[in-house]
Amino acid sequence: xxxxxxxxxxxxKQGRIEDALELWKEMDSNGCAPRNFSYNVMLHGLFQNxxxxxxxxxxxxxxxxxxxxxxxxxxxxxNGLCKHGKxxxxxxxxxxxxxxxxxxxxVTFTTIIDGLCKEGRLEVxxxxxxxMSECGSKPDTVTFTTLIDGFCKEGRLEEASSLxxxxxxxxxxxxxVTFTTIIxxxxxxxxxxxxxxxxxEMCGKGFRPNHCDLEYIIKAFCKEGRLEDANKLLEDMxxxxxxxxxxxxxxxxxxxxxxxxxxxxxxxxxxMMKAGFEPDAVTxxxxxxxxLKEQRVEDALGIHNVLTSKGRxxxxxxxxxxxxxxxxxxxxxxxxxxxxxxxxxxxxxx
RNA sequence: ACUGGAGUUUACGAAU
Numbered sequence: 001x002x003x004x005x006x007x008x009x010x011x012x013k014q015g016r017i018e019d020a021l022e023l024w025k026e027m028d029s030n031g032c033a034p035r036n037f038s039y040n041v042m043l044h045g046l047f048q049n050x051x052x053x054x055x056x057x058x059x060x061x062x063x064x065x066x067x068x069x070x071x072x073x074x075x076x077x078x079n080g081l082c083k084h085g086k087x088x089x090x091x092x093x094x095x096x097x098x099x100x101x102x103x104x105x106x107v108t109f110t111t112i113i114d115g116l117c118k119e120g121r122l123e124v125x126x127x128x129x130x131x132m133s134e135c136g137s138k139p140d141t142v143t144f145t146t147l148i149d150g151f152c153k154e155g156r157l158e159e160a161s162s163l164x165x166x167x168x169x170x171x172x173x174x175x176x177v178t179f180t181t182i183i184x185x186x187x188x189x190x191x192x193x194x195x196x197x198x199x200x201e202m203c204g205k206g207f208r209p210n211h212c213d214l215e216y217i218i219k220a221f222c223k224e225g226r227l228e229d230a231n232k233l234l235e236d237m238x239x240x241x242x243x244x245x246x247x248x249x250x251x252x253x254x255x256x257x258x259x260x261x262x263x264x265x266x267x268x269x270x271x272m273m274k275a276g277f278e279p280d281a282v283t284x285x286x287x288x289x290x291x292l293k294e295q296r297v298e299d300a301l302g303i304h305n306v307l308t309s310k311g312r313x314x315x316x317x318x319x320x321x322x323x324x325x326x327x328x329x330x331x332x333x334x335x336x337x338x339x340x341x342x343x344x345x346x347x348x349x350x
Numbered sequence: 351a352c353u354g355g356a357g358u359u360u361a362c363g364a365a366u
Contacts, residue, residue: 002351009352040352075353082354110354117355146355180356212357219358251358286359317360324361 001032005041012045020045036070043073047080055080071102078108082115090115104135110143117150122159125150141167145178152185160185176207183213187220195220214242215251222255246272250282257290265290285318292325300325301338308345316350 004027011020024042027034034042039062046055059077062069069077074097081090090112094104109132116125125147129139144167151160164182167174179202186195195217199209214237221230230252234244249272256264265287269279279287284303291300304322307314319342326335342349 005351037352042352044353072353077353079354105354107354112354114355140354142355144355149356175355177356182356184356210357215358216356245358247358249358254359257359280358282359284359289360315360321360 001027001034001038004032005038008038008045009041012041012049015049017045017049017051033065034067036067036073039067039069040073040076043076043080047076047083050084052080052084068100069102071097071105071108074100074102075105075107075111079111082111082118085119087112087115087119087121104137106132106137106140106143109135109137109139110146113143114146114150117146117153120154122147122150122154122156139170139172141172141175141178144172145175145181148178149181149185152181152188176202176210177212179207180210180212180216184216187216190220190224192217192220192224208240209237209242211242211245211247214244215247218248218251219254222252222259225259227255244277246277246280246283249277250280250286253283254286257286262287262290262294262296281312281315281318284314285321288314288318289321292321297322297325297329297331301334308341313342313345313347316347319347320350 004023008020008023011017011023020042024034027038039058042058043055046052046058055077059069062073074093078090078093081087081093094108094112097104097108109128113125113128116122116128129143129147132138132143144163148160148163151157151163160182164174164178167178179198183195183198183202186192186198199213199217203209214233217233218230221227221233234248238244249268253265253268256268269283269287272279284307288300288303291297291303300322304314304319313319319338323335323338326332326338339349
Protein backbone atom coordinates (compact mmCIF):
# COMPACT_ATOMS: atom_id res chain seq x y z
CA UNK A 1 0.00 0.00 0.00
CA UNK A 2 2.84 2.32 0.83
CA UNK A 3 4.52 1.68 -2.52
CA UNK A 4 1.31 2.32 -4.41
CA UNK A 5 0.67 5.55 -2.52
CA UNK A 6 4.14 6.86 -3.13
CA UNK A 7 3.86 6.08 -6.82
CA UNK A 8 0.44 7.67 -7.13
CA UNK A 9 1.66 10.76 -5.37
CA UNK A 10 4.48 11.08 -7.86
CA UNK A 11 2.15 10.64 -10.80
CA UNK A 12 -0.20 13.32 -9.54
CA LYS A 13 2.70 15.69 -9.10
CA GLN A 14 3.51 15.26 -12.77
CA GLY A 15 -0.11 15.77 -13.69
CA ARG A 16 -0.43 12.17 -14.85
CA ILE A 17 -3.88 11.75 -13.42
CA GLU A 18 -5.04 8.92 -15.62
CA ASP A 19 -1.97 6.89 -14.73
CA ALA A 20 -2.60 7.47 -11.05
CA LEU A 21 -6.22 6.38 -11.41
CA GLU A 22 -5.09 3.27 -13.21
CA LEU A 23 -2.73 2.44 -10.38
CA TRP A 24 -5.50 3.00 -7.88
CA LYS A 25 -7.63 0.42 -9.69
CA GLU A 26 -4.73 -1.97 -9.88
CA MET A 27 -4.15 -1.64 -6.19
CA ASP A 28 -7.75 -2.57 -5.51
CA SER A 29 -7.74 -5.54 -7.87
CA ASN A 30 -4.58 -6.82 -6.20
CA GLY A 31 -6.58 -7.11 -3.03
CA CYS A 32 -4.82 -4.22 -1.39
CA ALA A 33 -7.52 -2.37 0.54
CA PRO A 34 -6.66 1.32 0.81
CA ARG A 35 -6.64 2.95 4.21
CA ASN A 36 -6.89 6.59 5.18
CA PHE A 37 -3.54 7.71 3.94
CA SER A 38 -3.95 6.14 0.49
CA TYR A 39 -7.35 7.72 0.16
CA ASN A 40 -5.72 10.97 1.13
CA VAL A 41 -3.13 10.76 -1.62
CA MET A 42 -5.95 10.25 -4.11
CA LEU A 43 -8.11 12.99 -2.67
CA HIS A 44 -5.26 15.47 -2.61
CA GLY A 45 -4.16 14.59 -6.13
CA LEU A 46 -7.65 14.84 -7.57
CA PHE A 47 -8.40 18.16 -5.91
CA GLN A 48 -5.04 19.63 -6.89
CA ASN A 49 -5.69 18.71 -10.49
CA UNK A 50 -9.14 20.21 -10.57
CA UNK A 51 -10.96 16.87 -10.51
CA UNK A 52 -13.36 17.91 -7.84
CA UNK A 53 -16.27 15.64 -8.75
CA UNK A 54 -14.15 12.53 -8.78
CA UNK A 55 -12.71 13.53 -5.45
CA UNK A 56 -16.16 13.90 -3.93
CA UNK A 57 -17.14 10.52 -5.33
CA UNK A 58 -14.12 9.07 -3.63
CA UNK A 59 -15.25 10.56 -0.34
CA UNK A 60 -18.56 8.71 -0.70
CA UNK A 61 -16.67 5.55 -1.53
CA UNK A 62 -14.72 5.88 1.70
CA UNK A 63 -17.94 5.85 3.64
CA UNK A 64 -19.47 2.91 1.81
CA UNK A 65 -16.26 0.94 2.33
CA UNK A 66 -16.30 1.78 6.00
CA UNK A 67 -13.13 3.86 6.05
CA UNK A 68 -13.97 6.68 8.40
CA UNK A 69 -12.16 9.89 7.42
CA UNK A 70 -9.47 11.03 9.81
CA UNK A 71 -8.38 14.59 10.53
CA UNK A 72 -5.92 14.66 7.65
CA UNK A 73 -8.63 13.47 5.25
CA UNK A 74 -10.94 16.18 6.48
CA UNK A 75 -8.24 18.78 6.05
CA UNK A 76 -7.55 17.63 2.53
CA UNK A 77 -11.22 17.79 1.59
CA UNK A 78 -11.64 21.16 3.26
CA ASN A 79 -8.65 22.49 1.37
CA GLY A 80 -10.05 21.14 -1.88
CA LEU A 81 -13.36 22.84 -1.26
CA CYS A 82 -11.69 26.14 -0.36
CA LYS A 83 -9.47 26.12 -3.43
CA HIS A 84 -12.57 25.65 -5.56
CA GLY A 85 -14.36 28.59 -4.03
CA LYS A 86 -16.60 26.54 -1.77
CA UNK A 87 -15.57 28.04 1.52
CA UNK A 88 -19.02 27.83 3.06
CA UNK A 89 -19.19 24.12 2.36
CA UNK A 90 -15.76 23.79 3.90
CA UNK A 91 -16.94 25.51 7.06
CA UNK A 92 -19.94 23.19 7.28
CA UNK A 93 -17.64 20.22 6.95
CA UNK A 94 -15.37 21.52 9.67
CA UNK A 95 -18.35 21.66 12.02
CA UNK A 96 -19.11 18.04 11.25
CA UNK A 97 -15.65 16.76 12.05
CA UNK A 98 -16.47 16.06 15.67
CA UNK A 99 -19.18 13.60 14.63
CA UNK A 100 -16.38 11.47 13.24
CA UNK A 101 -14.12 11.71 16.21
CA UNK A 102 -11.84 14.37 14.81
CA UNK A 103 -11.55 17.97 15.80
CA UNK A 104 -10.34 20.86 13.70
CA UNK A 105 -6.66 21.64 14.23
CA UNK A 106 -4.42 24.54 13.20
CA VAL A 107 -4.25 23.16 9.65
CA THR A 108 -8.05 23.04 9.37
CA PHE A 109 -8.46 26.58 10.60
CA THR A 110 -5.62 27.99 8.55
CA THR A 111 -6.96 26.34 5.42
CA ILE A 112 -10.33 27.97 5.87
CA ILE A 113 -8.80 31.27 6.92
CA ASP A 114 -6.85 31.24 3.68
CA GLY A 115 -10.03 30.55 1.72
CA LEU A 116 -11.76 33.45 3.41
CA CYS A 117 -8.80 35.77 2.79
CA LYS A 118 -8.72 34.89 -0.88
CA GLU A 119 -12.40 35.80 -1.07
CA GLY A 120 -11.62 39.11 0.59
CA ARG A 121 -13.60 38.19 3.72
CA LEU A 122 -10.91 39.35 6.09
CA GLU A 123 -13.13 40.16 9.04
CA VAL A 124 -14.63 36.69 9.02
CA UNK A 125 -11.12 35.26 8.78
CA UNK A 126 -9.94 37.19 11.82
CA UNK A 127 -13.01 36.13 13.76
CA UNK A 128 -12.36 32.51 12.89
CA UNK A 129 -8.83 32.78 14.23
CA UNK A 130 -10.34 33.98 17.48
CA UNK A 131 -12.36 30.79 17.69
CA MET A 132 -9.42 28.44 17.41
CA SER A 133 -8.93 28.21 21.17
CA GLU A 134 -12.48 26.89 21.60
CA CYS A 135 -11.33 23.82 19.73
CA GLY A 136 -8.15 23.44 21.69
CA SER A 137 -6.07 24.83 18.87
CA LYS A 138 -4.09 28.00 18.43
CA PRO A 139 -2.80 30.06 15.53
CA ASP A 140 0.77 29.40 14.45
CA THR A 141 3.19 31.15 12.10
CA VAL A 142 1.39 29.80 9.06
CA THR A 143 -1.97 31.12 10.29
CA PHE A 144 -0.55 34.58 10.82
CA THR A 145 1.31 34.59 7.54
CA THR A 146 -1.89 33.63 5.75
CA LEU A 147 -3.68 36.58 7.29
CA ILE A 148 -0.79 38.96 6.71
CA ASP A 149 -0.82 38.04 3.05
CA GLY A 150 -4.57 38.57 2.92
CA PHE A 151 -4.39 42.04 4.42
CA CYS A 152 -1.41 43.03 2.29
CA LYS A 153 -3.18 42.02 -0.89
CA GLU A 154 -6.13 44.20 0.07
CA GLY A 155 -3.73 47.06 0.70
CA ARG A 156 -4.60 47.15 4.41
CA LEU A 157 -1.09 47.84 5.55
CA GLU A 158 -1.69 48.90 9.13
CA GLU A 159 -3.68 45.83 10.01
CA ALA A 160 -1.03 43.69 8.36
CA SER A 161 1.68 45.18 10.50
CA SER A 162 -0.39 44.88 13.64
CA LEU A 163 -0.70 41.20 12.82
CA UNK A 164 3.08 41.05 12.66
CA UNK A 165 3.22 42.57 16.13
CA UNK A 166 0.52 40.29 17.44
CA UNK A 167 2.52 37.41 16.15
CA UNK A 168 5.69 38.31 17.98
CA UNK A 169 3.74 39.06 21.17
CA UNK A 170 2.70 35.44 21.11
CA UNK A 171 6.28 34.37 20.70
CA UNK A 172 5.79 33.22 17.12
CA UNK A 173 8.81 33.79 14.92
CA UNK A 174 8.34 34.85 11.32
CA UNK A 175 9.70 32.26 8.92
CA UNK A 176 10.96 32.59 5.39
CA VAL A 177 7.44 32.67 3.94
CA THR A 178 6.41 35.44 6.32
CA PHE A 179 9.39 37.50 5.20
CA THR A 180 8.72 36.79 1.56
CA THR A 181 5.09 37.79 1.93
CA ILE A 182 6.06 41.13 3.38
CA ILE A 183 8.89 41.68 0.90
CA UNK A 184 6.57 41.04 -2.00
CA UNK A 185 4.02 43.42 -0.71
CA UNK A 186 6.62 46.16 -0.19
CA UNK A 187 7.75 45.61 -3.78
CA UNK A 188 4.19 45.97 -4.90
CA UNK A 189 4.18 49.42 -3.34
CA UNK A 190 7.24 50.31 -5.38
CA UNK A 191 9.36 50.58 -2.23
CA UNK A 192 12.18 48.58 -3.70
CA UNK A 193 14.94 49.88 -1.50
CA UNK A 194 13.06 48.81 1.59
CA UNK A 195 12.33 45.44 0.08
CA UNK A 196 16.01 44.83 -0.55
CA UNK A 197 16.87 45.96 2.96
CA UNK A 198 14.31 43.60 4.42
CA UNK A 199 15.76 40.79 2.39
CA UNK A 200 19.13 41.51 3.96
CA GLU A 201 17.56 41.52 7.37
CA MET A 202 16.02 38.18 6.59
CA CYS A 203 19.43 36.82 5.59
CA GLY A 204 20.82 38.19 8.83
CA LYS A 205 18.32 36.05 10.70
CA GLY A 206 19.62 32.99 8.99
CA PHE A 207 16.98 32.62 6.30
CA ARG A 208 18.06 32.18 2.75
CA PRO A 209 16.18 34.21 0.17
CA ASN A 210 14.53 32.05 -2.44
CA HIS A 211 12.91 32.28 -5.83
CA CYS A 212 9.70 33.70 -4.43
CA ASP A 213 11.70 36.76 -3.41
CA LEU A 214 13.81 36.88 -6.51
CA GLU A 215 11.07 36.82 -9.12
CA TYR A 216 9.02 39.42 -7.37
CA ILE A 217 11.90 41.84 -7.01
CA ILE A 218 12.96 41.24 -10.60
CA LYS A 219 9.46 42.07 -11.69
CA ALA A 220 9.53 45.28 -9.68
CA PHE A 221 12.90 46.31 -11.14
CA CYS A 222 11.67 45.64 -14.64
CA LYS A 223 8.55 47.64 -14.04
CA GLU A 224 10.71 50.63 -13.24
CA GLY A 225 12.90 49.99 -16.24
CA ARG A 226 15.89 49.21 -14.04
CA LEU A 227 17.17 46.32 -16.06
CA GLU A 228 20.79 46.64 -14.94
CA ASP A 229 19.67 46.43 -11.34
CA ALA A 230 17.68 43.35 -12.17
CA ASN A 231 20.69 41.76 -13.79
CA LYS A 232 22.88 42.74 -10.88
CA LEU A 233 20.45 41.07 -8.50
CA LEU A 234 20.53 37.94 -10.62
CA GLU A 235 24.29 37.87 -10.29
CA ASP A 236 24.22 38.47 -6.55
CA MET A 237 21.70 35.71 -6.04
CA UNK A 238 23.69 33.33 -8.20
CA UNK A 239 26.75 34.15 -6.12
CA UNK A 240 25.00 33.13 -2.93
CA UNK A 241 23.91 29.89 -4.47
CA UNK A 242 20.53 30.78 -5.94
CA UNK A 243 20.90 30.49 -9.69
CA UNK A 244 18.10 31.67 -11.95
CA UNK A 245 15.51 29.15 -13.03
CA UNK A 246 12.67 29.08 -15.53
CA UNK A 247 10.50 31.32 -13.37
CA UNK A 248 13.28 33.89 -13.17
CA UNK A 249 13.55 33.82 -16.90
CA UNK A 250 9.81 34.21 -17.18
CA UNK A 251 9.86 37.29 -15.00
CA UNK A 252 12.51 38.94 -17.19
CA UNK A 253 10.84 37.73 -20.31
CA UNK A 254 7.53 39.31 -19.55
CA UNK A 255 9.13 42.71 -19.42
CA UNK A 256 11.00 42.06 -22.64
CA UNK A 257 7.78 41.12 -24.40
CA UNK A 258 5.96 44.18 -23.25
CA UNK A 259 8.66 46.81 -23.47
CA UNK A 260 10.97 45.59 -26.17
CA UNK A 261 8.94 43.48 -28.50
CA UNK A 262 9.04 39.89 -29.46
CA UNK A 263 12.34 39.74 -31.25
CA UNK A 264 14.31 40.18 -28.05
CA UNK A 265 12.11 37.61 -26.41
CA UNK A 266 12.82 35.01 -28.99
CA UNK A 267 16.53 35.64 -28.54
CA UNK A 268 16.17 35.22 -24.81
CA UNK A 269 14.13 32.07 -25.26
CA UNK A 270 16.88 30.57 -27.35
CA UNK A 271 19.50 31.58 -24.84
CA MET A 272 17.46 30.03 -22.10
CA MET A 273 17.08 26.72 -23.85
CA LYS A 274 20.79 26.65 -24.64
CA ALA A 275 21.47 27.20 -20.97
CA GLY A 276 19.41 24.12 -20.26
CA PHE A 277 16.21 25.66 -18.92
CA GLU A 278 13.02 24.08 -20.08
CA PRO A 279 10.31 26.57 -20.97
CA ASP A 280 7.22 25.87 -18.90
CA ALA A 281 3.52 26.64 -19.17
CA VAL A 282 4.09 30.21 -18.02
CA THR A 283 6.82 30.76 -20.59
CA UNK A 284 4.53 29.71 -23.38
CA UNK A 285 1.60 31.63 -22.02
CA UNK A 286 3.69 34.81 -21.91
CA UNK A 287 5.02 34.23 -25.38
CA UNK A 288 1.62 33.48 -26.86
CA UNK A 289 0.09 36.48 -25.20
CA UNK A 290 2.79 38.71 -26.67
CA UNK A 291 2.26 37.19 -30.10
CA LEU A 292 -1.46 37.80 -29.90
CA LYS A 293 -0.85 41.40 -28.95
CA GLU A 294 1.28 41.79 -32.07
CA GLN A 295 -1.45 40.15 -34.14
CA ARG A 296 0.67 37.09 -34.76
CA VAL A 297 -2.27 34.80 -34.23
CA GLU A 298 -0.95 32.09 -36.55
CA ASP A 299 2.29 31.85 -34.58
CA ALA A 300 0.47 31.60 -31.30
CA LEU A 301 -1.82 28.91 -32.66
CA GLY A 302 1.23 27.12 -33.97
CA ILE A 303 2.78 26.98 -30.51
CA HIS A 304 -0.50 25.81 -29.09
CA ASN A 305 -0.71 23.00 -31.61
CA VAL A 306 2.84 21.86 -31.05
CA LEU A 307 2.31 21.76 -27.30
CA THR A 308 -0.96 19.91 -27.68
CA SER A 309 0.57 17.33 -29.98
CA LYS A 310 3.29 16.78 -27.40
CA GLY A 311 0.61 16.00 -24.86
CA ARG A 312 1.25 19.24 -23.03
CA UNK A 313 -1.96 21.05 -23.83
CA UNK A 314 -1.99 24.54 -22.34
CA UNK A 315 -4.24 25.31 -19.40
CA UNK A 316 -7.80 26.55 -19.80
CA UNK A 317 -6.66 30.07 -19.24
CA UNK A 318 -4.19 30.02 -22.11
CA UNK A 319 -6.72 28.46 -24.43
CA UNK A 320 -9.26 31.10 -23.49
CA UNK A 321 -6.71 33.75 -24.33
CA UNK A 322 -6.44 32.38 -27.86
CA UNK A 323 -10.18 31.96 -28.24
CA UNK A 324 -10.84 35.48 -27.09
CA UNK A 325 -8.45 36.81 -29.70
CA UNK A 326 -9.98 34.73 -32.46
CA UNK A 327 -13.42 36.02 -31.61
CA UNK A 328 -12.18 39.57 -31.35
CA UNK A 329 -10.67 39.27 -34.82
CA UNK A 330 -13.91 37.83 -36.12
CA UNK A 331 -12.28 34.56 -37.10
CA UNK A 332 -15.26 32.50 -36.13
CA UNK A 333 -14.46 29.52 -38.28
CA UNK A 334 -11.01 29.19 -36.81
CA UNK A 335 -12.47 29.59 -33.35
CA UNK A 336 -14.99 26.82 -33.90
CA UNK A 337 -12.27 24.61 -35.32
CA UNK A 338 -10.16 25.40 -32.29
CA UNK A 339 -12.91 24.39 -29.91
CA UNK A 340 -13.47 21.16 -31.81
CA UNK A 341 -9.78 20.41 -31.58
CA UNK A 342 -9.82 21.12 -27.86
CA UNK A 343 -12.70 18.74 -27.28
CA UNK A 344 -11.07 16.08 -29.44
CA UNK A 345 -7.98 16.33 -27.25
CA UNK A 346 -10.03 15.88 -24.13
CA UNK A 347 -9.65 19.48 -22.97
CA UNK A 348 -12.59 20.52 -20.88
CA UNK A 349 -13.85 24.08 -21.48
CA UNK A 350 -14.58 26.12 -18.41
C1' A B 351 4.36 7.60 3.82
C1' C B 352 -0.73 11.54 3.18
C1' U B 353 -3.24 17.67 4.73
C1' G B 354 -2.64 24.48 5.56
C1' G B 355 0.52 30.14 4.04
C1' A B 356 4.51 33.46 -0.16
C1' G B 357 6.84 34.18 -6.29
C1' U B 358 7.11 34.59 -12.56
C1' U B 359 2.35 34.62 -17.36
C1' U B 360 -3.13 35.23 -18.70
C1' A B 361 -9.24 38.20 -18.40
C1' C B 362 -12.34 42.48 -17.71
C1' G B 363 -13.34 47.62 -16.71
C1' A B 364 -11.86 52.79 -16.29
C1' A B 365 -8.65 56.70 -18.11
C1' U B 366 -5.60 58.60 -22.14
